[in-house]
Amino acid sequence: MTDLPLVEAFPMAPVAPMAATVDPDHFRSLMSTFPSGVAVVTTMGPDGRPRGMTCSSVCSVTLEPPTLLMCARRLSPTLHAMLKMAQFTVNLLHGRARATAELFASGAADRFERVRWRAAPGYGGPHLVEESHSVADCRVAGTVEMGDHVVVFGEVYGIERCAPAEPLLYGLRAYSSWYTGPEPS
DSSP states (O other): OOOOOHHHHSOOOOOOOOOOOOOHHHHHHHHHTSOEEOEEEEEEOTTSOEEEEEEOOEEEEEETTEEEEEEEETTOHHHHHHHHHTEEEEEEEBTTOHHHHHHHHHTOTTGGGSSOOBOOTTOSSOBOTTTEEEEEEEEEEEEEEETTEEEEEEEEEEEEEOOOOOBEEEETTEEEEOOOSOOOO
């Protein structure tokens, strides 16, 4: 196999003119049927204050180097701080952290006063250890603007396992958890 760039190896076919795009409500309805894990993405702002938001748009990209992506609204204060500081933390929430997911989705100004967190030199952002089953610290490796969102690629440079627990999931516009215990008899 040759090391051709992907574009040369698989050129894009010409695209026919397309009809109007799908209504945003229909698209939202479609995506609600695809459950995903729930994370709170955090960073420290240039002013030293913590920033954070709930995010269900997180996925792995590559193992070499270990990279994930997350998506944020273009106007998000957390996104702006994350890009300014060039680092962030992904706190993967456990099944009992629904209240934290809702709190960080609300945009409440006092959200960091209402949860326990810790920050230390070398962290990408605050760790929500009591609410997370795992935490990943990331350096911003790149961004792509798409519509009203920005895709942020984060190269993972630190991982902390907090406690074995089932992950918090979001789908069908509801929270749930993935039970990882023994099969019922």
